[in-house]
Amino acid sequence: MSVSVVSNIFLALSAVCYLVSGILIIRRLSAPQAGGALPLRLITFVAFAIQGVGLAMLFGSDQPAQFGWALALSITVFLSVAVFLVESFMRKVSGLMGVFLLLAAAFSAMPVIFPGHTADAAIWTPVFRLHLLLAFCASGFILIAVVQAVLLVLVERQLKNPLAASRNTGLIASMPDLLAMERILYRIVCLGFLCLTALVVLALVLNYQQHGTLLVVSHRFLMTLMSWAVFAVLMYGRYMRGWRGRRALTWFWIGAGSLAVAGFVYAVLRAAML
Numbered sequence: 001m002s003v004s005v006v007s008n009i010f011l012a013l014s015a016v017c018y019l020v021s022g023i024l025i026i027r028r029l030s031a032p033q034a035g036g037a038l039p040l041r042l043i044t045f046v047a048f049a050i051q052g053v054g055l056a057m058l059f060g061s062d063q064p065a066q067f068g069w070a071l072a073l074s075i076t077v078f079l080s081v082a083v084f085l086v087e088s089f090m091r092k093v094s095g096l097m098g099v100f101l102l103l104a105a106a107f108s109a110m111p112v113i114f115p116g117h118t119a120d121a122a123i124w125t126p127v128f129r130l131h132l133l134l135a136f137c138a139s140g141f142i143l144i145a146v147v148q149a150v151l152l153v154l155v156e157r158q159l160k161n162p163l164a165a166s167r168n169t170g171l172i173a174s175m176p177d178l179l180a181m182e183r184i185l186y187r188i189v190c191l192g193f194l195c196l197t198a199l200v201v202l203a204l205v206l207n208y209q210q211h212g213t214l215l216v217v218s219h220r221f222l223m224t225l226m227s228w229a230v231f232a233v234l235m236y237g238r239y240m241r242g243w244r245g246r247r248a249l250t251w252f253w254i255g256a257g258s259l260a261v262a263g264f265v266y267a268v269l270r271a272a273m274l
Contacts, residue, residue: 002063003057003058003061003063003065004058004063004065004066004115006057007054007055007057007058007065007111008054008111008112008115009054010050010051010053010054010057011051011054011055011074011108011109011111011112012109012112013050014047014048014050014051014054014108014109015047015104015105015106015108015109016047016105017043017044017046017047017050018044018047018081018101018102018104018105018108019101019102019105020043021040021043021044021047021101022098022099022100022101022102022104022105023098023102024039024040024043025040025097025098025101026098026099026102041085041088041089044081044084044085044088044101045085047081047104047108048078048081048082048085051074051077051078051081051108052078055074055075055078058071059129059132059133062124063124064118064119064120064124065118065119065124066111066115066116066117066118066119067111067116067117067119067132068111068114068115068116068117069114069116070110070111070113070114070115070116071110071111071116071136072136072139072140073107073110074107074108074109074110074111075133075136075137075140076107076136076139076140076143076144077103077104077107077108078108078140079137079140079141079144080100080104080140080144081101081104083144083184083188084097084100084101087184127202127206130202131199131202131203131206134195134196134198134199134202135199137192137195138192138195138196138199138259139192139259140192141188141189141191141192141195142189142192142196142255142256142259144188144192145185145188145189145192145252145256146256148181148184148185148188149185149249149252149253151181152178152181152182152185152249153249155178155181156178159178182244185252186238186248189231189234189235189252190235192231193228193231193232193234193235196224196227196228196231196259197228199224200224200225200228203221203224219262220262223258223259223261223262224259224262226258226262227255227256227258227259227262230251230254230255230258231251231255233251234248234251234252234255237251
């Protein structure tokens with residue numbers, strides 16, 4: 001039995017656990033007497049651990065694995081669940097987590113349905129796997145931050161609307177306060193920036209080893225480098241200058257946009273060359 005098949009079994013099992021946990025969380029919120037939050041966290045953690053084993057098998061094996069957009073989405077879900085689990089210990093479990101876990105159940109098993117293409121045995125080296133994992137983690141954390149930034153803007157708009165704020169109902173009403181959401185956002189951005197930094201350093205080392213120079217001009221690398229520079233300014237402004245609100249969000253959207261463009265340009269150029 002190949003590593004990909006065994007990994008898919010673990011991913012499918014994690015999807016079932018996420019589904020169960022999501023349904024139980026939503027039922028608990030509609031009927032508080034249904035049980036405490038600890039068993040729900042435990043089920044979610046079990047699903048998280050099973051998915052982690054499945055993903056680790058893919059990247060830890062010397063046997064070339066299948067990878068594509070579905071695997072990237074599954075890794076993004078894995079990182080998102082990690083953020084939600086940490087956050088659940090800081091505040092009460094909300095309906096948002098229940099809804100998210102239902103989505104995680106679908107997205108975590110995507111590689112089973114859409115396996116992607118098998119990597120070349122010649123390039124499936126430990127360095128390539130590390131490069132791939134860092135790229136998935138960096139883009140995954142930034143994607144999570146984008147969702148968090150959208151929720152932050154929605155909460156801020158609700159607070160500025162006295163009529164909407166007085167109702168205090170719906171999904172937005174279950175969000176934490178604005179300052180807490182902002183702290184969570186930039187912690188996630190910081191994790192993405194660290195992964196992006198490691199990715200850029202690894203790319204520079206590989207460029208030097210393969211081409212004898214640190215900088216090899218390519219559209220994707222230049223856009224990624226520009227994204228890194230924007231996020232570096234944002235991290236400096238946030239933690240050294242105390243940037244908050246619209247100013248910090250503007251820099252975040254520029255960095256996220258340039259990173260998205262880097263991926264899009266690469267996809268277009270790759271499709272044109274095929």
